[in-house]
Amino acid sequence: MLNFTYKNQTEILFGKGQVAAISQRIPTSARILMLYGGGSIKSNGVYQQVQQALSQHQVWEFGGVEPNPSYETLMQAVALGREQHIDFILAVGGGSAIDGAKFIAAALHFSGDPWDILIAKAKFTQVIPIGAVLTLPATGSESNGNSVVTKKATAQKRSFSSTLVQPQFAVLDPEFTYSLPKRQISNGIVDAFVHVMEQYLTYPVHAEIQDRFAESILQTLLDVGPKALKQPENYQHRANLMWAASMALNGLIGAGVPQDWSTHMIGHELTALYGLDHAQTLAIVLPALMFVQRHQKHAKLVQLGRRVFAIHDQNEDVVIDQTIKAVQDFFETVGVKTRLSDYQLDGQVVQNVVNNLERNGMTALGERNDIDLKKAAAILRLAL
Structure with a gap:
């Protein structure tokens, strides 16, 4: 067996109704960016449950994160985050939303070109914390520090990995998967x-x-x-x-x-x-x-x-x-x-x-x- 160091910092909140617990895991003073995909969370009830859990918090929304999240879309979220001084990201969705949240968390206070985080493995130190509400079992992104982003302009799909952007917590409610195609x-x-x-x-x-x-x-x-x-x-x-x-x-x-x-x-x-x-x-x-x-x-x-x-x-x-x-x-x-x-x-x-x-x-x-x-x-x- 090879040498290794292992630590998983993500708190898993598994099971029915666990989304309610996120209210105790995000400071009430936080300025939250809620990141999600195409809007299916609004038709299956997940959005409403998250909103109820965050009823005492300040929340800004950014929807439309694509499958295989695009750099171009995520940079729009970065601009919103900078404008509103966001200091916490809650990704609600599958691996694409969570991967996107990790990139935004790293890019928000990055002084250079954020694409360098993916293309040149540029170092970053100042990140904002992330939480996740998982709706699609697939990538495992909810409990690791990996992120994959596609730049449409150059047809490049690149990745980065850092424990700094690993979610602090992740809600895994199997009922949230019932309505998936x-x-x-x-x-x-x-x-x-x-x-x-x-x-x-x-x-x-x-x-x-x-x-x-x-x-x-x-x-x-x-x-x-x-x-x-x-x-x-x-x-x-x-x-x-x-x-x-x-x-x-x-x-x-x-x-x-x-x-x-x-x-x-x-x-x-x-x-x-x-x-x-x-x-x-x-x-x-x-x-x-x-x-x-x-x-x-x-x-x-x-x-x-x-x-x-x-x-x-x-x-x-x-x-x-x-x-x-x-x-x-x-x-x-x-x-x-x-x-x-x-x-x-x-x-x-x-x-x-x-x-x-x-x-x-x-x-x-x-x-x-x-x-x-x-x-x-x-x-x-x-x-x-």
Whole structure:
């Protein structure tokens, strides 16, 4: 096991009615920016519950944060925050709203060009605190310091990470997910699954606790994911899905182990260039990447197949082939297509994505930094 330091500072408020508790966690003197997306929170009752909880607070609203939040939109929120001297951000929504809140928190008092936080990893020290009310189980953004932002003007999707912008608290009420469209739940299942895989499917370092914990999250997603789709108002299915997605990326299973993240980096370019949903890109890239990297990931692929999918053929190559197919089939089962052609994309996408990877310096990806542009192209061609 590799050396690690682990601390998770986010207080999780899990369960029905927990949104009421946020009033005790934000000072009454705070000037709050309430950040949300397209407005669905106003039709499903979440907005009203948040407003009631904050009835004694000063609140300014900023709606319209897109899926894959855009730099251009978030900079409008930064301008509002500066104008109104905002000193607390409450993100209400999924990972996009929470990612956006993290960028705003970092950018609000940043003296330079805020894009440098993403493109040049510019340091920042003065941030404002964040809270989150989660409505979509997917990214785990509610309990980590990661943020991904897309600049539409240059078709670049970039990320940064800092414990300084990790939410102080997060409300996880499974009932808030009942009204979500199936597509969003499907995407959330895939996103959480791939988050685990990026931290698990590398090479063994004798981290038995992390491996077993990661496998249990994968098994939970395999079990409750389809059930949560079929029974949208089953509290227990939605509760387990919500908690699995949060645990997938709160830092615990990634402590002391090598991590990959090449599926995400290649997927980010597909979103930036073609507007695909984040989870759609992951479902496209991961099975092809597993095949291309099968030798480098041999031991963990066999372990995944045997422990998670109960594939016990004596021939390890057969186990790997069947495991890759099982992952691809699972994505299809929960309603997320796994081929570029499923999204009306042809062979030209390969060179376009490779060009963007090169432009953004993504030329040595993976846990061994051995996924170069040539391998990235091979992965994309296999995914056609």
